[in-house]
Amino acid sequence: MCRDCACGQPAPEATPEPTSVTRELPLHSALLHRNDAGAAALRQRFAAAGVLAVNLLSSPGSGKTALLEALAGRLAAGGGDQQRLAVIVGDLATDNDARRLQAAGLRAATITTGQACHLEAAMVAEGLHRLEHQGVVLEQLDLLVIENVGNLVCPGAYDLGEGLRVVLVSTTEGEDKPLKYAPIFHGADLVLITKIDLAEVVEFDRAAAHAAIARVAPHARVLETSARSGAGLDALIEALGLAIAPAEAPISSADPSAAHPSGAPALVP
Numbered sequence: 001m002c003r004d005c006a007c008g009q010p011a012p013e014a015t016p017e018p019t020s021v022t023r024e025l026p027l028h029s030a031l032l033h034r035n036d037a038g039a040a041a042l043r044q045r046f047a048a049a050g051v052l053a054v055n056l057l058s059s060p061g062s063g064k065t066a067l068l069e070a071l072a073g074r075l076a077a078g079g080g081d082q083q084r085l086a087v088i089v090g091d092l093a094t095d096n097d098a099r100r101l102q103a104a105g106l107r108a109a110t111i112t113t114g115q116a117c118h119l120e121a122a123m124v125a126e127g128l129h130r131l132e133h134q135g136v137v138l139e140q141l142d143l144l145v146i147e148n149v150g151n152l153v154c155p156g157a158y159d160l161g162e163g164l165r166v167v168l169v170s171t172t173e174g175e176d177k178p179l180k181y182a183p184i185f186h187g188a189d190l191v192l193i194t195k196i197d198l199a200e201v202v203e204f205d206r207a208a209a210h211a212a213i214a215r216v217a218p219h220a221r222v223l224e225t226s227a228r229s230g231a232g233l234d235a236l237i238e239a240l241g242l243a244i245a246p247a248e249a250p251i252s253s254a255d256p257s258a259a260h261p262s263g264a265p266a267l268v269p
Contacts, residue, residue: 035158038121042161045128049138052241053146055160057184058168059177060150063194063227065089065097067168067236068145070227072104074237078244082106084142085242088127090119090149097147107136118155119148143240152177156184164240170195172202175209182216190221190239197226
């Protein structure tokens with residue numbers, strides 16, 4: 001449950017009408033002042049280290065961890081340096097996702113939030129501390145991914161000092177998800193439509209999805225991706241500013257220019 005919005009708490013039992021109490025609050029006081037101050041400190045820290053921090057947001061099961069696993073594999077295949085990327089994983093319980101990412105070759109640390117449905121700036125600072133214990137030097141990273149708790153409501157209200165906010169929506173969730181959860185999509189710099197390989201199977205309306213995203217987040221870049229097929233991974237890597245060798249294009253046997261007269265494959269300079 002959220003400590004700020006009290007979502008998930010049972011309705012209180014009927015009680016006698018309380019006596020009236022008057023409270024005065026400064027008009028300009030920010031409810032998230034402490035978090036905002038922590039986020040500002042993180043943002044300065046990231047800027048000084050020259051690292052891009054990405055806040056990765058989605059509902060549960062949209063494929064955040066699988067996409068990062070696939071990203072690690074593509075970096076390795078393309079000659080990229082996996083050690084230039086680290087992940088802080090937020091989850092209510094278990095370190096399962098962090099262990100999956102470590103198995104894929106990434107440095108990752110877990111923050112378990114208990115009943116909190118989002119990460120806060122102080123939790124990210126703790127995650128950085130745990131990465132340091134793994135030998136991760138922030139100044140040696142190009143990218144720090146903050147894999148937020150699976151939730152499309154509360155995490156959107158918390159600044160984590162990120163330089164890029166990425167929101168995922170999978171084809172299995174339906175094309176109207178951006179309209180149902182407009183605030184968090186409105187704050188996105190990049191929207192990823194994941195599991196695009198399942199679009200036909202689940203009868204996902206791609207045009208409707210793109211229209212919904214354009215309606216609530218007209219400024220956001222949109223990419224279609226698949227952790228399973230690898231679709232869109234190179235475009236995502238480019239969007240994140242990581243460097244890899246371009247994927248090799250397959251040679252078509254129907255293309256007469258694709259083969260040497262002797263029958264051997266043509267050499268591409």
